[in-house]
Amino acid sequence: MKAQSALEFVAEARTGRIDLEENTHKILDKVFASEKYNFFNSVSKDLALHQAKELNAKVKSGKASGKLFGLPVSVKDCICVKGIESRAGSRILSGYLPVFDATVIAKAKAEGAIIIGKTSQDEFGFGTFSANAGLGFKVPKNPLDFERACGGSSGGSAGMTAFADFPHVSISESTGGSIACPASFCGVAGFTPTYGLVSRYGLIDYANSLDKIGSMGKTVSESSLLLEAIAGHDEKDSTSLNEKISFSPAKSPSAKGMKIGVIKEFFGQGINSGVSRIAWDSIKKLEKEGAKIREISLPLNAKYAIPAYYIIAMAESSTNLAKYCGMRYGAHESLSGSFNEYFSKVRSCNFGEEAKRRILLGTFARMSGFRDAYYLRAMKARTRLINEFKTAFKDFDVLVNPTMPVPAPKFSEIEKLSPIQQYAMDLCTVPANLAGLPHISINAGLLQKMPVGIMFTAGHLQEERLVQAASALEALK
């Protein structure tokens, strides 16, 4: 029997036919049973049961409403939930209990979401496989193959979304591809919105000009249901857009007449041929349905997006991570020495290796003498790369490419990759992220039993086109 979708579940929960406390208990049991996969950094059992009880009471008093009513929602660890330990996967944030809800959490709660826990990730989002877990954290395992990675950095969110045999969606976050990548590796839908469409207030920063909170679900409609609930203007985030856009899945999804651009560079060198083939198969299906398919070249993005992205992301993250010094929250060490010595001790003992690497590289890129050559040049390159996309969107509704160059790799393979080789894995996801463009990754098929993702990218605030294209493809499966 096909599992109930999140939308069907919410509709039923609002009628009162589901006892939400009982259901939440059941789901928490399943969450605890999934422990060996390490999808969660913490499970918010008390909060979830408390919310379920309140929602049950609402049903009784006839006030059951909300787009996410009673729906179990997991949240990436880097998003603050009031009173729930929020560590962004880092030991340096041990014991940090936010005194406030991130705006997305407040919105989700207001829509009736039940927050079940904080999902595992690369420390502060610094990785492509969730294998750069912070000190003392466990690496999430792919639910389809225990030997393989979930992808990153929103690995726990994608793993749980694929694993759950009950209605569930996940609030995740992408800086350079951290939603699309794990969605691709786990075979779920990962929706990254236009930069600014979803408030970042309450997000533990990786790189402020790149971070976007988004959503995951088993299907396009589930991920857009969640994204619609958490999007919207927020005066507490000054980069938040004051735009109202529609995510509503088209009633009869059709690609007919859509102008789809196939990004040539992302089907060539460095891309697994099996992955290319599966992505092309999907594109052909859309063409059959009446989509107008044409190849397009994005040479600047193919060449410069990765270096520009990593310089900007690391420069910004090195300042974001400066605040962690064991003074106000998070990990503390025994007090001794000058403040400098103390701060160094706290940071040396509690940041993982990749975090330290990015602090060092990011600090270097913004020091005087190097700032012009690296940070400022990367910022200029970014403008050029955005313009290349803007030109492309004059001719196309959406662009398409395989999400990741490979299916989920084995941990043994990841260990052999150098940092540069790992960064190169983000080739296809980084350009859209650097340009702040909305994109969605959905499953296109299996390669040796592992999912292969296909990614659609649209112009700023054109989320509706993504829903249209991705739903059309989903309907053809």
Place this chain on the structure above:
Amino acid sequence: MTEQKIMVKPFEALADARFQKPWEKIMIGLECHVQLNTDSKLFCSCPAGKETEEPNTACCEVCLGMPGSKPALNKKALDYALKVALALNCNINEKFFFSRKTYFYPDMSKNFQITQYEIPVGENGFIELQGGKKIRIRRIHLEEDPAALIHESGLLSSNYCLVDYNRSGIPLIEVVTEPDMASPQEAREFLDQLTMFLSYLDVFDFENGTLKADCNLSVVGNERAEIKNVTGKKSVEKALEFEAKRQLELVKQGKQIVRETRGFDEKTLSTKSLRKKESEEDYGYITDTDLAAVVLSKKEIDAIRKSLPELHSDKAKRLAKEFGLSDYDAKVIAGSRFLSELFEEFAKSSSAKTANFFVSGIFVSIAHHDNKEPEELSSMLDVSQLKELLSLFEKGKINEKALKEAAIAHITKSKNPLDFIRENGLFKEASSGEIEKIVERALAANPKAVADLKTGNEKSLNFLVGLAMRESKGKAEPREIKRIIEEKIK
């Protein structure tokens, strides 16, 4: 390097531009940090100006730099910064953004300060000193104040320090000058002018706000030293006086001046080396992309320009013209928005002469006696009570001395000035007839003094006035007595 011990005599000619020899020319540049008196902080809605209250009661996740929190710009602070920049003749940048200045220090909630780097609010302005000299202003930018560090048993002996975040995030403007000031006195005059602007624009709390400056001083042709974080105008002048003397002495001895950062000790009025500066500190500035760039239209800038109040130079001219004040008195009164408003208020119920006498004579000298800016006394005044006091004076019911004493009692002890007059029997009881009798008695008893006076001896006049004053128990006016004596002797 051990510190050179140099005796400093304040106000010594050496540090005065007028007496400098060509090789003794000094250059001073200031970076002034002014707290703005907005209701809330620069990037959150916490109340500002709660630094003297219970520590850590005016802070939130934003000004504590908690993970996940984000800054949102206080429009009012921006408005204030624009007003100052416009009043100081700056060019306003139509688009600017904020940057992160990263350095590790316990008073920094995020270990970076949100400030402006590439493009400030305003650039290339100036302040004109009384003599007409223009001190160029390089830039004015907006930034956040760090938290306050409290070393309970003193900076050096405390082995811990406490942090109060009530100050964290209070809006500051930094006014950076070119090195155009040639003496500590000029630097002081610059600051006096700057505070006049702040007073007229009503962007600074003179009672509780702080004005700090980093003072750069060099003897022409030599390296410069920076005296960090000097609080208050008087201290800036003192620190610069010491530093000018110290550097000039070194130059005189043929010694090299080292590029360094120095601190100012309020107690000894001396500066001492904090750290050597081989090169500029590297703060690794990058754009703070949590804050959207500010984009202003010409129209918005013009609207703020038009909203600027009448500033002190215009006001001085108007007061001189409208109330017949001397240029000097008009400048003193217009030198502070508060004084000028007080004057104009008193001039409604009293003559301009009386109002001027009270404001620029009595009130200003009380403030100076207490080492305060007139603004700092504003909360002590009950204007309606003082108006009644002035009216008593104008009607001749009390003399100058009584006016002054009652004013002091009112300002320093919150005493109702009318009660003070009554309780101390300061109403003039002596009628002119009685005074005349007292004077006649004094003249009759001192024929020698009278004779001397007739030959033009001023001393005997003072002697006779004194006698008559004592006789009247201070209730007669010396001027009145003098007039009667002169009449009698004619």
